[in-house]
Amino acid sequence: MKRNRTMFIVFLAPALILFCAVFVYPIFRTIIMSLFKVENITSGMSEWAFVGIENYKSLVNTSLFRISMWNLFRIWLIGGLVVMSLALLFAVILNSGIRFKRFYRAVIYMPNIISAVALATMWIQFVYNPRFGLLTTTFKNLGLDSLAAINWTDSDHKFWALLFAYCFGMVGYHMLIFSSGIEKIPQELFEASTIDGASKPQQFRSITWPLLSGVVKTNITMWSITSVAFFVWSQLFSMVTAETQTITPMVYMYLQVFGAGNVISERNAGLGAAVGVLLGLCVVIVFVVTNRLIKNDDLEF
Amino acid sequence: MKKRMFCLMLALLVLLTATGAVFAEGKTIVYWSMWSSSEPQAIVIAEAVKAYEAASGNTVDLQFKGRTGIREGLQPALDAGTEIDLFDEDIDRVNVAWKDYLLDLEELVKANDYEATALPSMIGAAREVAGGSLKSIPYQPNVFNMFYNVEIFEEAGIEAVPTTWEELLAASEKIKAAGYTALTTDDAYVMTNFGYQLARYIGEAGVVDVVTNGNWAETPEVLKAAQDYEDLYAKGYLSSTFGTSVWPTNQNGEFALGDVAMYLNGSWLPNEVKGVTGPDFKWGCFAYPAVPGGKDGIEAANFGAQVFAINKNTKVADEAFSIIEYITKGEFDKKLSVESVGIPADTTNAEWPEMLSAVKDVMAGLTTRYQWSAGIENNPDMTPIIKENFQKLCTGKVTAQEFVDALEAASK
Numbered sequence: 008m009k010r011n012r013t014m015f016i017v018f019l020a021p022a023l024i025l026f027c028a029v030f031v032y033p034i035f036r037t038i039i040m041s042l043f044k045v046e047n048i049t050s051g052m053s054e055w056a057f058v059g060i061e062n063y064k065s066l067v068n069t070s071l072f073r074i075s076m077w078n079l080f081r082i083w084l085i086g087g088l089v090v091m092s093l094a095l096l097f098a099v100i101l102n103s104g105i106r107f108k109r110f111y112r113a114v115i116y117m118p119n120i121i122s123a124v125a126l127a128t129m130w131i132q133f134v135y136n137p138r139f140g141l142l143t144t145t146f147k148n149l150g151l152d153s154l155a156a157i158n159w160t161d162s163d164h165k166f167w168a169l170l171f172a173y174c175f176g177m178v179g180y181h182m183l184i185f186s187s188g189i190e191k192i193p194q195e196l197f198e199a200s201t202i203d204g205a206s207k208p209q210q211f212r213s214i215t216w217p218l219l220s221g222v223v224k225t226n227i228t229m230w231s232i233t234s235v236a237f238f239v240w241s242q243l244f245s246m247v248t249a250e251t252q253t254i255t256p257m258v259y260m261y262l263q264v265f266g267a268g269n270v271i272s273e274r275n276a277g278l279g280a281a282v283g284v285l286l287g288l289c290v291v292i293v294f295v296v297t298n299r300l301i302k303n304d305d306l307e308f
Numbered sequence: 309m310k311k312r313m314f315c316l317m318l319a320l321l322v323l324l325t326a327t328g329a330v331f332a333e334g335k336t337i338v339y340w341s342m343w344s345s346s347e348p349q350a351i352v353i354a355e356a357v358k359a360y361e362a363a364s365g366n367t368v369d370l371q372f373k374g375r376t377g378i379r380e381g382l383q384p385a386l387d388a389g390t391e392i393d394l395f396d397e398d399i400d401r402v403n404v405a406w407k408d409y410l411l412d413l414e415e416l417v418k419a420n421d422y423e424a425t426a427l428p429s430m431i432g433a434a435r436e437v438a439g440g441s442l443k444s445i446p447y448q449p450n451v452f453n454m455f456y457n458v459e460i461f462e463e464a465g466i467e468a469v470p471t472t473w474e475e476l477l478a479a480s481e482k483i484k485a486a487g488y489t490a491l492t493t494d495d496a497y498v499m500t501n502f503g504y505q506l507a508r509y510i511g512e513a514g515v516v517d518v519v520t521n522g523n524w525a526e527t528p529e530v531l532k533a534a535q536d537y538e539d540l541y542a543k544g545y546l547s548s549t550f551g552t553s554v555w556p557t558n559q560n561g562e563f564a565l566g567d568v569a570m571y572l573n574g575s576w577l578p579n580e581v582k583g584v585t586g587p588d589f590k591w592g593c594f595a596y597p598a599v600p601g602g603k604d605g606i607e608a609a610n611f612g613a614q615v616f617a618i619n620k621n622t623k624v625a626d627e628a629f630s631i632i633e634y635i636t637k638g639e640f641d642k643k644l645s646v647e648s649v650g651i652p653a654d655t656t657n658a659e660w661p662e663m664l665s666a667v668k669d670v671m672a673g674l675t676t677r678y679q680w681s682a683g684i685e686n687n688p689d690m691t692p693i694i695k696e697n698f699q700k701l702c703t704g705k706v707t708a709q710e711f712v713d714a715l716e717a718a719s720k
Contacts, residue, residue, distance in 0.1 A: 049387035070718055071689045131554045138561050160495070161552035161703060162696045246555050247496040248685060251692045265380055267688035269680040271404045 034287075040280035048264050048276040055277070062281040072282075075254045078166065079289075082255070083234040086174050091226060093178045098185035099211055112186070116179035123176070127243035130172040135159040160244075165252040169244045177233070181226050188222030189215060224301045231293040235286045256282050334365040337624050337631060339394040340382060342614065345372040348579075348647040349448065356640035360631050366624075368631065382406065386619065393622040394631060399612040400679060402444050403437040410443040411618040416629045417442055425637065425655050430613050433677055446613035447636045447653040448644065450575045451671050452500065452678075453609050458590035458666075460488050460569040469594035471606055473536065476597045480545040483569045490545035492558045492568040495699075498551025499691065500610075501572055502698050503684030504596045505533040511603040516683040519690055522719030524712050534701060534708035536599070541704050550702045551695075560584050572596065578663035579649035593666040595673065608676035613653070693718045 041062055043055035066072045097115055101108050118126060134141045137158055146155035159168045196214050205213070238257040245253040248268040264279035266272050339357070343350035350372050357368045373381060378397055386392060386409050396402075402410070417423055422445070423431060430446035438444065456469075461479070464486040470476040480490035493501060507515050509529035518527050540546050547568055549558060559577070562568045564584035571577065578591055595606035616632045618625055634640055636653045645652040649661045651671070660668055685691045697714045700706040706714065 047383055047387065049384040069689050071692060074692075132557065135554075136557060136561070137549045137553060138557075158549050158552055158703075160554050160557075161549070162699050163705075244554060245495065248499060248695060249688075249692045250495065251696045254692055262688050266401075266405065267691060268685055269398070270683075270685045270688070271400050271679075272686065272688045274405075 037280045037283050040277055041284050043277045045276040045280075046274055048279070050276070058277065062275070062278045063285075065278065066281055066285070071251070071254065072256070072259055074251050075256045075259045078253070079234065079237065079255050081166070082170060082173070082237055083231060086170050086177075086234065087227070087230050090174050090177045090181055090230065091223075093174075094181035094226070095185050097178065097182045098189055099215060101182075101186060102189045103207060112183075115182055118176035119179050121176075123239045124243060126176055127172065127240060130168070130175075131160070131244065134172075135168055162250070162252055165244065165250065169240060169253055172244075173237075173240050177230075181230065184226050184229070185219065185222060188219050192218050220301050224297050227297050227301075228290075228294055231290050235290055256286055334367060335624050335627055336367045336369060337393045337627050338369045338391050339371070339628075339631065340378060340385075340392050341370065341372050341395070342375055342378045342397045343372050344374040349644060349650075352640060352644045352647050353635055355643070356635045357631065359640070360634045364627070364630065366627055383409075393619055393624050394616060394628040395619070396447075396614055396616045399434060399437055399444065399446060399615045402615050402617050403434065406617070407438070407443070409617075409619055410438070411620040411622065411625055413442050413445065413618065413629070416625065417445075420629065420633065422633070427653060427655060429611070429671070429674065430653065433612060434615060436677070444615035444617045445632050445636060446615050447641070448648065449611070449613040449651040449653060449671075451609060451611040451651075451667060451674065452572070452574045453667075453670055454570055454572050454594050454596055455577050456570045456592040456594065457563070457566060457568075458592040460486070460566070461592060464488070464569075469592065470597050471595070473597050473599045477539075477543070477545075480540070480543070484544055489547050489562065489568040491540065491550065491570045491572075492547035492562050493551050493571060493573075494553050494555035494558045495551055495695070496555035497571075497573060498699060498702070499684050499695055500681040501551070501702075502533060502537065502694070503681035504572065504609075504678075505536055505599070506530060506684065507608070507678060507682035508596070508599045508602040508604050509533055512608075512678050512683045514603065516686050519684060519687040519694070522690075522716070524719060525716040530715075531708055531712050532599075534711045537698070537702055538708040538711075541702055546702055548703070551699045552703060556580065564589075575651060575664060575667050576649075578661075582649060582663070589663075591663045591666055593664075593670050595670050604676060607673060608678055609670075609674050610678040610680055610682065611671065611674055612677070690715070690719060 040055070042057060042059060044058050044062075045055050047054075097111075101112055105111070137143060137160075140159070142157075142159060143155050146152070157164065159165075192215065197210055200210050200214060236257055237255045238261070241249075241253045241255050241258045244250075249258055249262060260279040260282040262272075263282070264274060264276050266274050341350065341353060343353065345351075345354075354370060357370050360366070361368055378395065379401070382392070382395055382397070383406060386406075397406075427446070427449060430449050431442065434444050434446050435442050460483060461469075464479070464482040466479045466482055468475075470479045483490045503515060506518070506529060509532060510518075510527065514527070514529070517523060518530060524530050537546075541550075547558060547562060549562075553561075558568070559571065559573070560581055563571045564581040566589075575593075578585075578589075582589075595609060598605040616636070618628045618632075622628060635644070638654060638656070641652050641654040642657045644650060645657060645661060649663050651660060651664060651667065652658075679686075684694065694715060697706060697711050701708065701711045
């Protein structure tokens with residue numbers, strides 16, 4: 008068939024132009040912006056002041072930014088392990104032939120359709136409330152006074168309180184992704200192994216897990232992207248002024264770009280852009296490492 | 309046939325809309341508001357705008373953006389050339405962060421004799437923060453000071469509100485003896501306690517110097533202020549969750565439910581908790597006490613307002629100013645005050661809401677204006693670290709000296 012170059016260009020151009028305008032241009036602009044001091048995010052380029060890598064140096068030397076990166080790492084690693092383990096466990100159980108599968112799946116997924124604001128309010132004002140909260144009253148009724156006396160939102164416990172509440176809402180989403188992966192595995196494999204006398208744990212180890220490697224990779228990447236964008240929950244757990252236990256790089260970026268709390272602080276969108284570039288790099292590194300460690304094309308089914 | 313009729317009707321509709329737009333009388337004023345549409349302030353503002361439209365024949369494109377919406381969206385929208393004639397937000401943000409977009413209102417104010425019935429302290433504050441010229445019109449004035457439960461004070465036998473730190477300690481002892489907790493706060497406001505205490509010793513400029521230059525150990529008053537709160541904790545005057553509860557847990561809980569006597573907060577507090585306290589709650593307010601040998605006394609506090617500002621590029625400045633007058637004068641100012649339990653901006657509306665009557669005397673005694681939290685939050689890179697350590701100080705997890713050492717180390 009004869010190739011028509013004009014047609015190629017005509018059909019490709021709209022998508023290409025849009026891709027450049029919506030993805031490529033903002034990425035380059037953000038990278039360039041990170042090398043400048045920019046007071047307003049909408050300032051014209053003529054108002055930008057070149058500072059080289061000063062923004063990056065400033066971030067590395069700011070203890071609050073280092074704290075925010077440490078918080079992000081803990082959310083990603085600890086939260087990731089908990090969420091992935093629970094999501095996989097629920098997905099395997101739901102696909103093991105139990106009754107009321109659709110009902111349980113809907114229940115586990117439900118937190119995802121509720122606004123984060125409503126969920127966080129429930130956790131803060133109902134579960135963690137020091138006066139009549141679920142935890143306080145439950146521990147009191149059980150006679151566990153030392154546990155009932157814990158202030159779940161003080162600086163010793165707030166990070167864990169936040170992480171627990173966040174993970175609660177994230178399990179359902181990743182469970183669905185695992186579940187769809189498991190459903191794709193041919194049932195004959197399980198049936199054959201059952202006939203051969205394999206137990207459920209053996210089936211998981213020898214069939215489900217190896218055939219799920221692609222899905223695992225997807226889940227890790229998705230988890231990394233959502234973790235890097237951790238913002239709303241942090242804001243809801245620390246309204247008005249940020250806190251060391253809840254601040255994440257995204258919140259730090261927001262403070263730099265739009266100002267902090269009720270005070271009129273100095274703004275630097277360039278510093279915010281530098282945070283964005285560093286976070287982008289983190290996701291790329293996680294993606295590359297995951298791709299190296301987990302091969303998903305070894306098995307075909 | 310049906311299709312043809314539909315097309316004809318559609319064409320007619322388009323034609324009518326177009327001619328309507330061409331021949332419509334009056335001007336259009338675009339107003340971006342900081343309130344969310346369900347808030348009492350927004351409801352009254354919408355009513356005032358409707359009344360203005362009916363009287364003037366002009367149209368107001370009123371958009372309620374909410375706090376975050378206007379904070380994030382206004383400046384980019386103005387930079388992009390979006391037509392916005394009138395907007396409102398906090399006095400400091402408007403006059404400092406958005407100073408390049410403001411129309412000077414001195415002439416309009418003079419021409420309309422606006423100042424004759426405006427609160428002089430608020431107009432003065434608006435001029436001061438804008439560098440001498442009036443570029444915004446204050447409304448919903450507020451003051452940040454100590455609010456208290458009058459019934460607890462009476463039950464504890466406190467006859468006069470404390471004006472010095474010694475008197476505050478004595479009052480707290482009586483409150484404790486009566487079976488109540490003296491002071492509480494939530495995480496959102498905890499920093500203001502330390503800001504005020506330190507500012508009482510060294511003034512707002514001193515506080516700003518400490519937080520921006522990291523002179524925590526070099527300024528002995530920092531340790532003194534920290535020791536004062538260490539003392540409050542040690543004597544059992546502070547709530548066990550002082551400043552560690554997520555807002556509004558303690559505000560709506562132990563304070564509004566009558567377990568704790570005092571809460572350092574803004575004059576918006578009665579409005580925020582009225583659903584919990586009910587109408588019978590007896591509100592009191594006094595100025596944050598003076599400390600021995602301190603630079604500032606009870607005459608200093610953070611007070612301000614929401615302000616209206618007009619875009620310097622507007623073509624409808626007179627009309628926008630008329631809307632401001634509709635909202636901040638007479639009937640609608642009064643309604644705004646009643647519905648939002650706020651302070652009236654019009655001096656002819658002399659009657660303040662009952663819940664705020666105690667604020668009137670406090671406000672009258674103020675001569676020095678602090679910025680938010682007396683400047684203790686002015687270094688955003690340090691604010692969370694100060695907050696964490698102050699929370700620990702007030703819950704007995706660190707000593708005053710450890711508090712100072714931690715901040716000194718973090719700021720270096």
